[in-house]
Amino acid sequence: MGVALSEEIVQALGDPQAVKVIGTVDESGAPRLAVKDSLRLNAEGLLEYDEIIETSETNKGLIRALWFGGSVTALILAANKRSYSINCRPLRTLIAGESYRARYRALRSSGLDTDLGAVWILEPLGFQETSLEKRRVEEEAKHPLLRHLDRLAVPPSRK
Amino acid sequence: MARTIAARTISAKPSPTKALAVKTRQANMANTAPIGAGWRDLEPSLAEVGRKYPAFPPMVLLKTDVQRRGVAYTPEALAHVNPAKHMTTIRSNYYDSAGAQPVSLTLRDGTSLYLEGFLEDGHREPYVVDHDGRRAFLTDRGEALEEVEYWEKPAFYDKFTRSGKPMWQIVSARPQRYTIHPKQFCDFWKFKGQGCKFCAMDANFRKNRKEPLLSVDDVVETVAEALKEPGASQSLFFTGGSLLGGKDPFGRGQGDPLGAELELYLGLLKALGQFFGNGKFPSQLISTAFDERGLRRLWEETGLMSYTADLEVLDEKLFGWICPGKAKLIGYRGWKERLVAAADIFGRGNVNTGLVGGVELAKPKGFATEDEALEATLSEAASLIKHGVWVVSCVWRVLGGSVFFGQKTPSLDYYARLSLGLDGLRRAANIPADLDNYRRCGNHPDTDLARV
Numbered sequence: 001m002g003v004a005l006s007e008e009i010v011q012a013l014g015d016p017q018a019v020k021v022i023g024t025v026d027e028s029g030a031p032r033l034a035v036k037d038s039l040r041l042n043a044e045g046l047l048e049y050d051e052i053i054e055t056s057e058t059n060k061g062l063i064r065a066l067w068f069g070g071s072v073t074a075l076i077l078a079a080n081k082r083s084y085s086i087n088c089r090p091l092r093t094l095i096a097g098e099s100y101r102a103r104y105r106a107l108r109s110s111g112l113d114t115d116l117g118a119v120w121i122l123e124p125l126g127f128q129e130t131s132l133e134k135r136r137v138e139e140e141a142k143h144p145l146l147r148h149l150d151r152l153a154v155p156p157s158r159k
Numbered sequence: 160m161a162r163t164i165a166a167r168t169i170s171a172k173p174s175p176t177k178a179l180a181v182k183t184r185q186a187n188m189a190n191t192a193p194i195g196a197g198w199r200d201l202e203p204s205l206a207e208v209g210r211k212y213p214a215f216p217p218m219v220l221l222k223t224d225v226q227r228r229g230v231a232y233t234p235e236a237l238a239h240v241n242p243a244k245h246m247t248t249i250r251s252n253y254y255d256s257a258g259a260q261p262v263s264l265t266l267r268d269g270t271s272l273y274l275e276g277f278l279e280d281g282h283r284e285p286y287v288v289d290h291d292g293r294r295a296f297l298t299d300r301g302e303a304l305e306e307v308e309y310w311e312k313p314a315f316y317d318k319f320t321r322s323g324k325p326m327w328q329i330v331s332a333r334p335q336r337y338t339i340h341p342k343q344f345c346d347f348w349k350f351k352g353q354g355c356k357f358c359a360m361d362a363n364f365r366k367n368r369k370e371p372l373l374s375v376d377d378v379v380e381t382v383a384e385a386l387k388e389p390g391a392s393q394s395l396f397f398t399g400g401s402l403l404g405g406k407d408p409f410g411r412g413q414g415d416p417l418g419a420e421l422e423l424y425l426g427l428l429k430a431l432g433q434f435f436g437n438g439k440f441p442s443q444l445i446s447t448a449f450d451e452r453g454l455r456r457l458w459e460e461t462g463l464m465s466y467t468a469d470l471e472v473l474d475e476k477l478f479g480w481i482c483p484g485k486a487k488l489i490g491y492r493g494w495k496e497r498l499v500a501a502a503d504i505f506g507r508g509n510v511n512t513g514l515v516g517g518v519e520l521a522k523p524k525g526f527a528t529e530d531e532a533l534e535a536t537l538s539e540a541a542s543l544i545k546h547g548v549w550v551v552s553c554v555w556r557v558l559g560g561s562v563f564f565g566q567k568t569p570s571l572d573y574y575a576r577l578s579l580g581l582d583g584l585r586r587a588a589n590i591p592a593d594l595d596n597y598r599r600c601g602n603h604p605d606t607d608l609a610r611v
Contacts, residue, residue, distance in 0.1 A: 067216040092267040096334030104390030
């Protein structure tokens with residue numbers, strides 16, 4: 001289900017040094033971003049994360065997207081500074097049952113005195129690398145008119 | 160998401176539960192339309208109501224309609240029920256089952272389709288749960304509408320107390336809530352004509368030959384076992400039939416007719432307090448409306464955090480007709496006063512009252528139109544919320560064994576407007592729905608809206 005993520009993204013998702021962010025929109029349409037360290041790939045190739053705060057804006061944004069057919073964005077900044085944006089569809093949320101309880105137990109046994117609002121399952125719909133160098137090269141190849149002249153200027157030759 | 164599953168023969172319909180009040184049922188049926196193929200032409204469809212209220216979450220609207228129409232299961236759906244994993248047994252106030260079908264269902268967004276075995280309303284075809292080999296789906300006329308999951312049972316459900324009772328009969332579970340029904344029978348039914356007309360507690364009690372009171376030891380032992388499963392529950396609810404003391408609880412000078420019920424819950428709550436360091440714990444008591452003295456004792460002497468005493472219907476005349484015992488014992492205004500007192504004691508947001516949504520239109524004495532019913536209900540709800548008592552509603556399931564068996568519930572459009580209205584009142588009053596939200600109760604479409 002969904003698109004298969006690239007090997008670089010899969011590696012970044014498994015790297016605890018990577019920074020992982022989920023972006024949603026609130027009811028006014030304002031973007032909301034939150035770091036979600038627990039974002040991971042599950043056995044079915046879907047994204048998953050543990051939403052600790054039941055009333056968080058991210059949780060609400062995901063519910064809204066699930067209810068009304070919207071999408072959300074996951075942004076990953078790998079340890080090598082390469083970044084990736086994944087467009088996702090919220091597929092389901094777990095608030096009970098054995099899969100939920102397994103994550104609850106894992107969190108509690110990690111030493112965190114925390115509750116677990118939900119486990120979210122997200123279906124990746126598409127992705128792109130958003131690393132600056134890659135985007136810079138792409139931009140110059142695709143839009144050769146969009147650059148400063150001084151970057152192209154050569155000193156006049158002496159006669 | 161619309162898929163079509165090939166039409167299958169619906170498994171043989173279970174026998175309808177026999178109504179005890181046959182004469183009353185027949186009288187009511189005279190005022191109701193018989194089920195037939197044309198019922199869909201008489202009211203707006205799920206899709207039509209969804210288009211009319213685009214801001215109403217489609218999954219919550221579907222839940223509302225499922226609770227209104229009930230469900231049937233195909234043989235394929237039942238073949239995928241795993242009694243080792245799924246909840247197929249239940250003992251509650253209104254329904255007992257140790258059968259092969261799921262107790263209730265959950266949607267992809269975590270919304271509970273709280274059914275408690277409710278199969279059909281007798282006037283409309285139920286939704287059908289089918290299975291494609293990988294997942295279960297809710298369908299209507301062969302069209303797959305949404306995936307569903309069967310509720311999973313907690314680990315303690317397979318265990319027995321030292322006294323030999325199955326623990327599922329002592330504490331009943333919802334996805335994130337444990338409910339204790341200490342009194343399985345309502346004493347209003349001991350007095351002719353005093354039981355609530357929508358209620359099937361009396362019929363259920365007699366049919367299943369249950370013991371009227373649970374043993375505190377059994378409850379304590381079961382809760383201890385239940386708490387061994389991390390992440391399985393976020394709240395303890397207590398609810399049961401009214402316990403009326405004295406030979407004539409309605410008579411004057413008899414002492415407090417609710418004294419015994421108060422002591423029952425005080426004893427239980429204190430016994431369970433040991434598990435929470437005798438401090439406050441997420442909990443709700445749904446009881447007959449106690450007076451201020453009783454409410455204060457509950458707050459000060461136990462870990463109870465929230466309180467409900469259900470008015471069932473927000474109209475004094477209809478309350479007197481539908482809940483004659485409650486009206487005779489305490490009265491509509493007296494009940495409201497006690498709720499307001501509870502809000503002062505337990506705190507704003509921690510007290511509400513529940514409605515059997517739609518019963519205000521019961522024939523022959525209910526409101527004549529849905530517009531009238533809605534206006535009256537929301538107006539009264541607004542006045543209650545000013546005093547810190549908010550209102551939740553469930554979808555009236557017309558139960559076999561109730562006096563109202565055979566009645567027809569209102570349209571889905573009505574329930575959508577009712578839910579939006581109640582949600583709007585609660586938001587305007589800035590009261591969170593935590594007490595009875597989608598996972599602590601799961602039986603109220605209006606609080607499902609509170610998730611965003």
